[in-house]
Structure formats: structure tokens, C-alpha cells
Amino acid sequence: MYRYHDAMTETGATPPLRPHSAPTVQDVAAAAGVSPMTVSRVLGGGVNVRPEKIAAVTAAVEKLGYRRNENARSIRPGQRTGLLGVIITNVANPYYAQLQLGAEEVVASAGMRLLVGNSGEDVERERALVDDFIGRHVDGLIVVPTGEHVAHLSSAVAAGVPLALASRQVSGLEADAVIVDDHGGALEATQHLIDEGHTRIAYVGNTTSVFTSRRRLAGFREAHARAGLEIDAQLVRAAQNDSDAARAAMSELLRLDAPPTAIFAANNRNTIGVMRACIEAGAPTARIVAFDDFELSDMTPFDLSIVDHDPRDVGREAARMILTRLRGEAEPAARVLELPARFRA
Amino acid sequence: MYRYHDAMTETGATPPLRPHSAPTVQDVAAAAGVSPMTVSRVLGGGVNVRPEKIAAVTAAVEKLGYRRNENARSIRPGQRTGLLGVIITNVANPYYAQLQLGAEEVVASAGMRLLVGNSGEDVERERALVDDFIGRHVDGLIVVPTGEHVAHLSSAVAAGVPLALASRQVSGLEADAVIVDDHGGALEATQHLIDEGHTRIAYVGNTTSVFTSRRRLAGFREAHARAGLEIDAQLVRAAQNDSDAARAAMSELLRLDAPPTAIFAANNRNTIGVMRACIEAGAPTARIVAFDDFELSDMTPFDLSIVDHDPRDVGREAARMILTRLRGEAEPAARVLELPARFRA
DNA sequence: TTGTACGCGTTATCAG
DNA sequence: CTGATAACGCGTACAA
Numbered sequence: 001m002y003r004y005h006d007a008m009t010e011t012g013a014t015p016p017l018r019p020h021s022a023p024t025v026q027d028v029a030a031a032a033g034v035s036p037m038t039v040s041r042v043l044g045g046g047v048n049v050r051p052e053k054i055a056a057v058t059a060a061v062e063k064l065g066y067r068r069n070e071n072a073r074s075i076r077p078g079q080r081t082g083l084l085g086v087i088i089t090n091v092a093n094p095y096y097a098q099l100q101l102g103a104e105e106v107v108a109s110a111g112m113r114l115l116v117g118n119s120g121e122d123v124e125r126e127r128a129l130v131d132d133f134i135g136r137h138v139d140g141l142i143v144v145p146t147g148e149h150v151a152h153l154s155s156a157v158a159a160g161v162p163l164a165l166a167s168r169q170v171s172g173l174e175a176d177a178v179i180v181d182d183h184g185g186a187l188e189a190t191q192h193l194i195d196e197g198h199t200r201i202a203y204v205g206n207t208t209s210v211f212t213s214r215r216r217l218a219g220f221r222e223a224h225a226r227a228g229l230e231i232d233a234q235l236v237r238a239a240q241n242d243s244d245a246a247r248a249a250m251s252e253l254l255r256l257d258a259p260p261t262a263i264f265a266a267n268n269r270n271t272i273g274v275m276r277a278c279i280e281a282g283a284p285t286a287r288i289v290a291f292d293d294f295e296l297s298d299m300t301p302f303d304l305s306i307v308d309h310d311p312r313d314v315g316r317e318a319a320r321m322i323l324t325r326l327r328g329e330a331e332p333a334a335r336v337l338e339l340p341a342r343f344r345a
Numbered sequence: 346m347y348r349y350h351d352a353m354t355e356t357g358a359t360p361p362l363r364p365h366s367a368p369t370v371q372d373v374a375a376a377a378g379v380s381p382m383t384v385s386r387v388l389g390g391g392v393n394v395r396p397e398k399i400a401a402v403t404a405a406v407e408k409l410g411y412r413r414n415e416n417a418r419s420i421r422p423g424q425r426t427g428l429l430g431v432i433i434t435n436v437a438n439p440y441y442a443q444l445q446l447g448a449e450e451v452v453a454s455a456g457m458r459l460l461v462g463n464s465g466e467d468v469e470r471e472r473a474l475v476d477d478f479i480g481r482h483v484d485g486l487i488v489v490p491t492g493e494h495v496a497h498l499s500s501a502v503a504a505g506v507p508l509a510l511a512s513r514q515v516s517g518l519e520a521d522a523v524i525v526d527d528h529g530g531a532l533e534a535t536q537h538l539i540d541e542g543h544t545r546i547a548y549v550g551n552t553t554s555v556f557t558s559r560r561r562l563a564g565f566r567e568a569h570a571r572a573g574l575e576i577d578a579q580l581v582r583a584a585q586n587d588s589d590a591a592r593a594a595m596s597e598l599l600r601l602d603a604p605p606t607a608i609f610a611a612n613n614r615n616t617i618g619v620m621r622a623c624i625e626a627g628a629p630t631a632r633i634v635a636f637d638d639f640e641l642s643d644m645t646p647f648d649l650s651i652v653d654h655d656p657r658d659v660g661r662e663a664a665r666m667i668l669t670r671l672r673g674e675a676e677p678a679a680r681v682l683e684l685p686a687r688f689r690a
Numbered sequence: 691t692t693g694t695a696c697g698c699g700t701t702a703t704c705a706g
Numbered sequence: 707c708t709g710a711t712a713a714c715g716c717g718t719a720c721a722a
Contacts, residue, residue, distance in 0.1 A: 021422070022482070022504060024715055035693050040717055048691060065500055067480040071416040071426065072715035075698050077366070079717085081416065083460075090446070092657075094640075097442040101435070104463060113477060115428075116461045118449060132458060135412040137367070155410055159367060275644065295439075296641045299620065312437075369699055380709045385701055393707055417699035420714050424701090 023064040031060035043068060074137060084322060085115045085133035085141040086315075087126060088166075095268055095292060095311045096144065099166060102315025103142055110323060112139065119146050121241055127152040134159050140322035142315070145170045147209050162325035164318040167311075168211035174334045176325070178317040182212050182291075185307040185341030186219025189289040190264055192305065192345060194227045198262040198287070202235040202253050204246055204274050205266025205291075213238055216266045216291055235260050246273020247280075254281045262287040268294040275302055291341070309341045368409040376405035388413060419482060427457045429667065430478035430486040433511075434466050440613055440637055440656045441489065444511060447660025448487055455668060457484065464491050466586055472497040479504050485667035487660070490515045492554050507670035509663040512656075513556035519679045521670070523662040527557050527636075530652040530686030531564025534634045535609055537650065537690055539572045543607040543632070547580040547598050549591055549619050550611025550636075558583055561611045561636055580605050591618020592625075599626045607632040613639040620647055636686070654686045 025036040032039065034053055041049050042057040049057075060066070074081040084107050088096040104114050115138060117129035123146050130152045133141060140162040145153065150173045156163050157175060165177035193201050203220050206213035217238055224231050234256060240246040246265075250273060253260055263286060265271035271290040278286045284301045291307045298304075317337055324330045370381040377384065379398055386394050387402040394402075405411070419426040429452050433441040449459050460483060462474035468491050475497045478486060485507040490498065495518050501508050502520060510522035538546050548565050551558035562583055569576050579601060582594040591610075595618060598605055608631060610616035616635040623631045629646040636652045643649075662682055669675045 022715095025717095026715080036715090037693055037717080038691090041692090044717085050691065053692085065503060067476060067504075069420065069715050070477075070481045072420045072698090073717080075414060075417045075420070075700090075715090076717060077698060079698090091436065091442045092439070092446050094437070094439055094442065097436045097439065100461070101437050101463065104461075108462075113474075113481075114461050116445070116449075116459050118446065129458075131412060132415075136415045136458075158410060159412075272641070279644070294641075296617070296639075296645065299624070299646065300641065300644045301646070367699095370701090371699080381699090382701075382709055383707090386708085389701085395707065398708085414699055417714090418701080420699090420716090421701060422714060424714085 022069065023066045024069070025066075027064055028057065028060045028066045031064060032056040080139045080326075081137045082112045083115050083133075083136060083138040084112050084319065085117070085129075085136075085138040085143075087117050087119055087129050087133070087141070087143045089119050089121050089144055089146060091116070091118055093269060094294060098311040099144070099315035099318075102310075102312035102317075103319040104315075105312075106316050106319035107323065119144075121146045123147050123149045130156055134161055139326055140164070140319075142166050142318045142322065144168055145211075148172075162322045164321045166314050166318045169336070170211070176318075176321045176330075176334050177336045178314050178321065178339065179336065180212070180309050180314065180339050181341045182215035183219040183222070185291060185309070185343060186216040186264065186266070187223050188219075188343040189291070189305065189307045190220045190223030191226070192343065193262045193264065193287070193289055194223060194229065196262070196287070199229060200232060200235060200258060200260045200262075202237065202250075202260035202263045203266065204237045204240065204249055204253070204263055204270045206238065206241050206270070208238045210241075213266055216264075220264055220266075232258075238266075240270055240273065243269045243273035243276065246270040247277045248273075250274045250277030251281065254278070254283065262289070264288075265290045268292040271297075271304075275300055278302070305343070305345050307341050307343050309339055313339060367414065368411045369414070370411075372409055373402065373405045373411045376409060377401040425484045425671075426482045428460050428478075428481060428483040429457050429664065430474075430481075430483040430488075431459050431461045432464055432471060432474050432478070432486070432488045433461070434464050434489055434491060436461070436463055438614060439639060443656040444489070444660035444663075447657035448664040449660075450657075451661045451664035452668065464489075466491045468492050468494045475501055479506055484671060485509070485664075487511050487663045487667065489513055490556075493517075507667045509666045511659050511663045514681070515556070521663075521666045521675075521680050523659050523666065523682045523684065525557070525654050525659065525684050526686045527560035528564040528567070530636060530654070530688060531561040531609070531611070532568050533564075533688040534636070534650065534652045535565045535568035536571070537688065538607045538609065538632070538634055539568060539574065541607070541632070544574060545577060545580060545603060545605045545607075547582065547595075547605035547608045548576075548611065549582045549585065549594055549598070549608055549615045551583065551586050551615070553583050555586075558611055565609055565611075577603075583611075585615055585618065588614045588618035588621070591615040592622045593618075595619045595622030596626065599623070599628065607634070609633075610635045613637040616642075616649075620645055623647070650688070650690050652686050652688050654684055658684060 025039045028039045029036040039057050042054050046054045091097050119126035126146050142164050144166050145168050163175045169177050208214045237249040240249050265274045287303045289305045293306050293308045370384045373384045374381040384402050387399050391399045436442050464471035471491050487509050489511050490513050508520045514522050553559045585591040585594050608619050610619045632648045634650045638651050638653045
């Protein structure tokens, strides 16, 4: 069981039982013997303030441990919060962790911070997060949208919050977006399998209510069409949003009378599920093509080729789009950036 | 008074190119034909408000797309922001992504949101994040501290912000903490290797300036001491904070005249580096014991045993500590919760 | 160069 | 049940 210890309390001075209220400009002003306005000026860069007063204020700030109240600052007209809202589906998926990191990397240089929320592919939760973030007056919003629900996202746009969709788009919503060449990547990868001689290729991916899955499935289909190959409907499993579901789906495929000879796994969660199912079934040698790279992909026992792109770039570019809008440098029209997806045989 | 959309209404012109300022209680009140106070009451639950006014306000809110300004709310005395600051070293490390998710999971049920920052093991960046988060008046702070720097963390405590350290502690700082049984886990794992007959075991881990690495190394040493085994100093590599550095360190170990026969890898980054080095050296069969589990650990070609614990639990428990403090239910003294680390042979 | 007055959006308080 | 008033911390506009 869990063990509680008392921490060392040898420092003597016990912290205040009640958090005393934070010092304000008033307090600093009093301590420095100046007016609040002078304090504000010093904090704002100290232009047109006598050096000795700057020193006095600085000392008082130091002494009191004063910090500006960013929330109070932000309610003034024309002020920004310096917050970027990031709504992803699940940070536990390294893909989205990278996306989050890329976004932070870019906006941190502008002194901005990240407000992060996970939707878990739940539209209602996504809506709640969007609303909350708008209520907190984020300067921008990066969203990996779940499904095709537009209302809450449009209301963000209507509220004047720069919005950048990431990885996925939503039809009927004109917003900046950074997406990936899902179709091209899936097409090339599937063609490669066909060129290798496979005719029974399985598709294992997310629900087609997910933008990327729809597009990847379309690429998969087009490769077949170009080769004049029929697709056995049994081989298309597009309903798994996590690796466990993917494992179950793949297990079924392996039990077919005519199982697939190769698998196109449409994202990293599905790839992992596919691999687990193969191992369980004693077939750790399946030919797999995976959309999205993942850590240790090179260490699995499988014959694995990958359609690669960098989710961190998706986050970076989405953040750049937001920053561009904030600087007022962007055209009014929504911009869509499609990043390449590179097939590595 | 000079609200942009007011002007628009008067001129009856096209929708604004520039983001109009958000509607306020005033606007809603005007639209509903009530006072701002009534609007506030309705939003607060509608107690002691006539149903017809509730309806009118609700309609106006809906029509205008009104959202409360959380920043304005939070500057009032006794009000909270509903923000939890989370400072981790790197979300791209799935360990910390899980920690972040666990924290969100717990506080989300209390309606709180996460302000997240990555320190990248850089104290200066950590300090900047702590200061910024305090300036934003977070209700609590979860920090995975880098190194032994105390000043900025103490100042958080001094500011009255509930602070919970996660994974690591800092000496000289009395603060709540959720840590892991690093020593016990490392001890048991190393003993297991010794029991298997290994006498030349390498330690590959973070800098010992990192709390966990110090403790894991101590456990490693104690296992040797108990068995009466000397540790070859050449086999102890405690300076790698990412997998590339770990790979390099392991490569050196493999080139020793008497290379180790087993490796204790002190965290998931080091484990991955160790594995890569072994593969490069054509030795993908090394006996490895790893602290921290990671996705696909079961799919590598290595003989891998793991000292396991759930980083999501670390995040959850740290968040619970914060919530407990916020509810005023906690003893004043700092609490330290040590989660078990289970060895799986 | 410095200070005063005011308002940002919200809600607790108190009067009606 | 409802509304006027005031104040939270800060910074702009203006005065001194």
C-alpha cells in the first residue's frame, strides 16, 4: 500500500496556514515610496522614470515577491492573455504529445503559454474545453477536432479567436488548418504492397468519422482501383480508435478463411493493435505498412514499412498560423497547409 | 461603451473584419432588459430569480454568444482561477505525458484546466514557468523539479500556491510530493540480476543531480553491498538525460575489455538508448533490467525485466494532494506519498 | 518625470 | 426578488 511520511520539518518556519493575498502594485508602491503608476511604468520597461525610483521599485518588488497579476492585466481593452489553447484527443498517444510539444516550442518564443485539454474523442468534452478556453480569453486555439461537429468551433471563430485545426479538418468550417497528405501517403503505401504482389490487403484504422481515416481509406481504395483490384469488404476494418480495439479487429481478420497477406494500419494506435494480435496468433512476421511512425518501430519483429510525417511539425505549423494571425499578417481567408507524408519502403 | 459591435449595430454594416470584443454582462443585461446583477445571478445558478427573467437572460446569452470572462472573475477577492499549473520536463517522453494525463483526469472532475509547460531539464526555464504560472494565479502547481534549485519553488510556497512535487523531490524544500520507491525497486531488480549470477552489471541512468537517479543508483549499490560484490566504477554511467546520450554511453560500455553481462537501465530514455547501442553492436540479446515500463517493451528482442509503476498515478496523486489542500482538508505539514515500484522478473 | 482618475468585467453587499 | 454601488489589480489618458 501507499505510504505517507511526514516531510522533514526542521526548517522551523512553518508556512502560513492561509495563503496571504498576493502583493499588488499598491503594496509595492507603498514600500517603494512612489505611486502605483510609477511601479507600473517600471514594470513596463522603466521609460521616463528616474533611475533611483527604478531602483527603489525593483527593490520593493524583490522584497515583496511581487508578480503582476496577468488576469487583471488581461481584462483591460486590447490586452492579450498570452495563452494558447490546445485541444487534442489524448496526450498518452505520443503522436499528440509531439503535437503539443511543437506548439509550445513555437509560441514559447513569443512568451505564450499552453492551456491544454484532452477531448478523448468525445465531442461534448471538446465543446466544453473550447467554451472554457474562450471564456479564459485564449489568444488562439489549436484543435484536433473530433467528428464533424461544427457549432462550438464556429462559435470560437465568431468570438474572434484565431483557430487552427490540426491533423483533421471539419467540413463546413472555414478555418486555418494543418493537415497531412493522408491520401497520397496511403495511396503510395498501398501501391507498394500491391507491387509486392499482395492482393488481399487489410485496412485497419479509425472510424471513418475521423477525417484522417476517411482520407487514408480513400487512398487505400484508389491504389486498388488503379491496379484493377477488388477490395474484399471483409478486409476493411475502420472502427478502432485505440490499440485494444485494433487488436480485436485484427484477431478477427486472422481468423478469416482467407486472411489478408498484408495489412495497411492507418495510424499508430491501430498499428500497435495489429502487431499485438499477430503476436497472439503466433504470426509475428506479418507484412505491415503503417501510417505514422512511432518510437521503437524499428525494434519490432515485423516487416514494417512506414508512411512518415512529424506530428511536432503539425503542432509547430498550427502555432505559426496562430501567431501570424495575431500579428495581423494573414489574409482573411482560411489557409490550409498540407504537410507531405513520406513512404519509407 | 465603445464596444466595436455596438458601433456595428448602429451603422448596420457587415460583420466585423476584426475580432469584436466579447459581449459582457452589460450587453446581456441590456438585451434581456434586466440589470447586470440579475444576469450574474442567473449564471450563478438562478437562485432567487423570477423564472421569466431567467428565460430572458438565457435567451440573451444564447443570442449574443455570451461567455463569462474567467479572467475578470478571478481577480475578485477569494476567487480562484480553476487553473492547475503542470511543469514537466518533456511531454515527448511518454512517462510525462501520462503524468500530465493523470493530473488532468483528476482535476477535470473539479472543473479545473491545465496550464502546461516543459522545462526540458533547464532550471531557468522551470523558474520562468513557475513565475509565469504564479502570475496567472494558478490554484495549484505540480512540478517535476529539475536539479536542486529551491528558490523559485519556495517562492511559490511563499505565495501561498499549493505545490506538489512529482517523481522528484528537492532537498531543503518542504512541499507535498509524490515519489516512487526508486531505492527499493532498484535494489530488488539488481538483486535479481545478481541472483542470476551476474557480477558485472552496468548502471546506465540520468545524471545523479536528478533525484530519481540518485536513489536508483543507491539501490543498485546496496544490492551489490549486500551481496559482497564490488562495483567496477567503469560500469556506472550516470550522465545521460536522453536516449541518444544513453546510446553513446552504452556503446562505450560494450567496447570495454570486460563488458558488462547485464545492464540496469535507470529510466525509459536510458533503456531505449541501451537497446539501440546493443543492436548497433550486434548484441540484441543483452540482459536488461529497466526502471519504468514503456509501450512496446514486450516487443523488443531483448531479455527485458521491468521495475514498473504507473506515471499516470503519480499525476493523479499529485493532483489529489492539490485538491485536498484547496479544500482545506490537509494538515499543514507537507506530505510525501511514495508509490511502490514493482519488479517483474 | 510623476501622480490622479477612471474603466476593464465581474460579483458581494446592501438597500429597496 | 431586483438593482445600485463598490471593489478586485492593472494601465491608459490626462493633469500636474
